[in-house]
Amino acid sequence: MTELRTLKVALLGCGNVGAQVARILIDDAEALAARAGARLELTGIAVRTIDAPRDVELPRELFTTDADTLVKDADLVIELMGGIEPARTLILAAIQNGASVVTGNKALLAQDGPTLYEAADKAGVQLSYEAAVAGAIPILRPIRDSLSGDRITRVLGIVNGTTNFILDQMDTTGAQFEDALAEAQRLGYAEADPTADVEGLDAAAKATILASLSFHTRFDLENVHCEGITGVSAADIAAAKDAGFVIKLLAIAEKLTAADGSEGVSVRVHPTLLPREHPLAAVHGAFNAVFIEAENAGELMFYGQGAGGTPTASAVLGDLVSAARRIVLGGPAQTETTNGQVPALPIDAVNTSYYIGLDVADQPGVLAKIAQLFAEHGVSIEIMRQTIHRDADSNVESAELRIVTHRATEAALAATVRAVKGLDVINSVTSVLRVEGV
Numbered sequence: 254m255t256e257l258r259t260l261k262v263a264l265l266g267c268g269n270v271g272a273q274v275a276r277i278l279i280d281d282a283e284a285l286a287a288r289a290g291a292r293l294e295l296t297g298i299a300v301r302t303i304d305a306p307r308d309v310e311l312p313r314e315l316f317t318t319d320a321d322t323l324v325k326d327a328d329l330v331i332e333l334m335g336g337i338e339p340a341r342t343l344i345l346a347a348i349q350n351g352a353s354v355v356t357g358n359k360a361l362l363a364q365d366g367p368t369l370y371e372a373a374d375k376a377g378v379q380l381s382y383e384a385a386v387a388g389a390i391p392i393l394r395p396i397r398d399s400l401s402g403d404r405i406t407r408v409l410g411i412v413n414g415t416t417n418f419i420l421d422q423m424d425t426t427g428a429q430f431e432d433a434l435a436e437a438q439r440l441g442y443a444e445a446d447p448t449a450d451v452e453g454l455d456a457a458a459k460a461t462i463l464a465s466l467s468f469h470t471r472f473d474l475e476n477v478h479c480e481g482i483t484g485v486s487a488a489d490i491a492a493a494k495d496a497g498f499v500i501k502l503l504a505i506a507e508k509l510t511a512a513d514g515s516e517g518v519s520v521r522v523h524p525t526l527l528p529r530e531h532p533l534a535a536v537h538g539a540f541n542a543v544f545i546e547a548e549n550a551g552e553l554m555f556y557g558q559g560a561g562g563t564p565t566a567s568a569v570l571g572d573l574v575s576a577a578r579r580i581v582l583g584g585p586a587q588t589e590t591t592n593g594q595v596p597a598l599p600i601d602a603v604n605t606s607y608y609i610g611l612d613v614a615d616q617p618g619v620l621a622k623i624a625q626l627f628a629e630h631g632v633s634i635e636i637m638r639q640t641i642h643r644d645a646d647s648n649v650e651s652a653e654l655r656i657v658t659h660r661a662t663e664a665a666l667a668a669t670v671r672a673v674k675g676l677d678v679i680n681s682v683t684s685v686l687r688v689e690g691v
Contacts, residue, residue: 259292260577263327263352265299265320265343266334270357270384272309273566274331279311285570289577297323299334308562325350329576331569332356341365348372348380353576353586355569357384363458363474366465379579379586381572386459387412387541389564390557391571396466397587400547405467407507407546409689412459414539414559415443415450416482416502420524421537423490424499430485442539442560452481453522456504463543464506464520468595472506472520476597480523489684492610492655496636498526499534503689509598517598524686526608526657531690601664606635606691608657609670610684615641615650619678623654626676630669633659635691651680657688 264275278285278295286292298311299320317323320343324330330347332354334340340358347354349372356362362369362385373380383393387410396405411417415437422433434451437443449455457479464472482502493500503525508518527534532554536542541559546552558564579586613619620637627634636657641650658666674682 257286257290257292258581259294260289260328260580261296261326262293262329262331262573263297263299263323263347264295265324265330265332265340267298267300267307267311267316268333268335269308269562270565270569271298271331271333272307272311273562274333274569275311275315276309277566277570285574289574290581291577293329293573293577296327299323321346324352327352328580329573330354331573332358333569334358335360337361337364341369344369345372348376348378351376351378353379353381353580355381355384355572355576357382357565357569359385359455359458359462363461366462366473367471373586377586379576381576381587382462383572384565384568386462387543387555388414388557388559388561389567390541390543390555390559391568392543392555393462393466395555396463396545400545400550403550404548405508405545406548408463408467408505408543409533410456410459410463410504410543411501411533411536411541412463412504412543412559413450413453413456413502414541415447416453416456417536417541418442418539419451420482420485420490420500420502423485423487424494425537427487427491429487430483451483453479453502454481456502456522460504460506460520460522463504464518467506467545468508468518470518470595472518472597476520478519478521478523478600482524484684485524485686486684489610489686492684493526493608493686496608496638496655496657497529498608498688499529500524500686501527501533501536503527503533505689508595509602509604511598511602515596517596517602519598519600519603521600521603526686526688527690533690601662601667603663604660605663605666606658606660606688607666607670608655608684608686608688609673609682611654611656611673612680612683613652613654614678614680615652616678619652620654622676622678623656623673626672627658627669630672631665632661632669635659653683657691
């Protein structure tokens with residue numbers, strides 16, 4: 254039997270995911286060697302503090318604070334530190350030393366991915382990042398490889414488990430946003446500072462990666478229209494449910510034709526109403542799912558755990574075995590395909606539907622005024638529901654209107670909302686959300 258060669262593996266970071274990656278590399282060494290065609294020797298784990306408490310017991314001699322030296326001697330480097338620096342510098346150093354790199358750092362890829370891709374291409378090494386989007390779900394390789402002979406037209410993704418848990422709690426229990434967030438934090442689904450999740454920033458970073466792979470064009474965070482879920486109220490959730498919808502935070506990338514006939518891609522993240530029969534509407538808790546529409550394959554959905562140490566470690570190790578096999582067998586590295594060069598379109602170019610909540614005076618002619626204004630802006634109403642409220646103190650009645658429009662350009666819909674706010678019969682615009690899947 255031929256003796257397997259040994260490849261040295263350096264691990265940068267030993268948080269929740271990193272600790273599980275190290276455990277599996279040690280515990281499943283024989284099985285991984287059989288799949289990779291080489292022994293994957295974990296030579297060290299770079300951390301800030303060697304004696305920090307960790308959930309997984311690992312050999313102390315593996316830990317080091319000298320990441321620079323660890324990277325120099327490695328054949329394969331796994332970067333799970335997060336953040337921009339020193340992760341960026343260490344990845345570039347690994348690439349320049351001829352090591353292939355596996356990373357789950359979506360923030361770095363979204364901000365400075367092109368620099369890393371170009372460095373990897375020049376050095377002829379692999380840069381893999383399946384774990385950067387949707388945790389355990391194999392989504393990036395299917396887009397890059399399995400669908401490379403097709404044309405993707407649209408991607409809709411629930412790619413942040415924290416926000417999906419919060420919105421799902423609000424939908425299933427009637428909880429207010431603050432209470433659902435507190436529960437997410439208690440269960441470990443949300444950080445003490447949840448800003449990156451609830452403001453949509455984490456999903457926006459993942460949207461850039463999905464869009465870049467799907468449309469063979471480099472997009473960055475500046476191309477993403479981003480809105481979070483902090484403005485979604487329990488009343489919005491209840492009204493959506495009453496109309497047969499569920500609210501999800503979606504990352505959306507789709508090919509569009511602009512008004513001048515040119516093609517482009519819209520990349521955006523925002524709370525979205527989905528019909529309850531849509532496949533993504535059934536994604537509960539902290540799970541993730543990505544729904545893809547392609548010209549020939551049709552509709553595809555990828556579903557699974559979008560976070561967590563062990564699930565995300567599965568994606569990291571899949572990339573690691575693939576990179577190791579390439580080293581063993583030889584041949585060119587898998588490179589980024591960016592020959593599409595499709596321009597990013599602003600949110601105004603999007604064709605969508607709106608869900609609009611209005612608090613209006615309860616008097617004759619209100620509905621006619623609103624309908625006339627919508628018509629003047631070229632926006633037609635699909636659904637209109639009215640609920641009458643009486644103030645207990647003043648005994649004055651008001652009406653709550655919930656309107657779902659037919660599809661129109663974002664620019665026309667936004668102009669309609671601005672005009673509605675100016676009507677004397679409108680007390681307030683209580684909510685404006687986009688609708689997909691209708």
